Amino acid sequence: MLRAASRVPDHGTRVPFRFLRIAGEARAALGEVLASRKREIDPDVPDAVLDKERLRFSHAPVIVAVVAQQGYDAKIPASERFSTASCVCFALLQAAQAAGFGAQWLTGWAAYDPVVRERLGIGQDEAIVGFIHVGTALTEAPERERPDATALLSDWQA
Numbered sequence: 808m809l810r811a812a813s814r815v816p817d818h819g820t821r822v823p824f825r826f827l828r829i830a831g832e833a834r835a836a837l838g839e840v841l842a843s844r845k846r847e848i849d850p851d852v853p854d855a856v857l858d859k860e861r862l863r864f865s866h867a868p869v870i871v872a873v874v875a876q877q878g879y880d881a882k883i884p885a886s887e888r889f890s891t892a893s894c895v896c897f898a899l900l901q902a903a904q905a906a907g908f909g910a911q912w913l914t915g916w917a918a919y920d921p922v923v924r925e926r927l928g929i930g931q932d933e934a935i936v937g938f939i940h941v942g943t944a945l946t947e948a949p950e951r952e953r954p955d956a957t958a959l960l961s962d963w964q965a
Contacts, residue, residue, distance in 0.1 A: 812899035823888035824895050827872040834864040840926050841917055867942035878932035896937040909944025912937045
């Protein structure tokens with residue numbers, strides 16, 4: 808799945824992404840980091856919210872964080888390198904689902920919090936693009952309404 812996810816558009820062949828696996832006991836440990844950080848941000852946070860944070864990474868057996876490398880590059884803008892990492896998230900999601908797994912792409916506040924990022928080893932010049940949760944689907948996800956693609960199309964004319 809990682810090999811398939813790595814076959815994405817990559818202007819300049821910079822490979823501006825990396826994977827961070829969160830599995831086993833690390834999932835519960837990260838949940839404790841989130842609960843602790845949430846309490847630090849809001850000392851009056853309800854216990855139910857802390858419980859939700861503790862369980863945030865426990866629903867799937869494996870979570871793969873896709874991390875974009877956003878440092879200086881004289882030729883390739885950071886936005887293009889972030890787009891590459893976004894494509895990696897989507898390709899990983901599709902590869903997992905094609906292999907018969909349930910998968911979901913989530914970000915959430917933890918992807919942006921400086922303390923959580925530091926605990927995960929995310930550098931100052933990096934960004935978490937998504938957490939891809941991979942496991943066995945317990946139910947079929949309901950289809951949601953999609954936009955009418957033809958309504959989004961316009962023609963440019965010279």
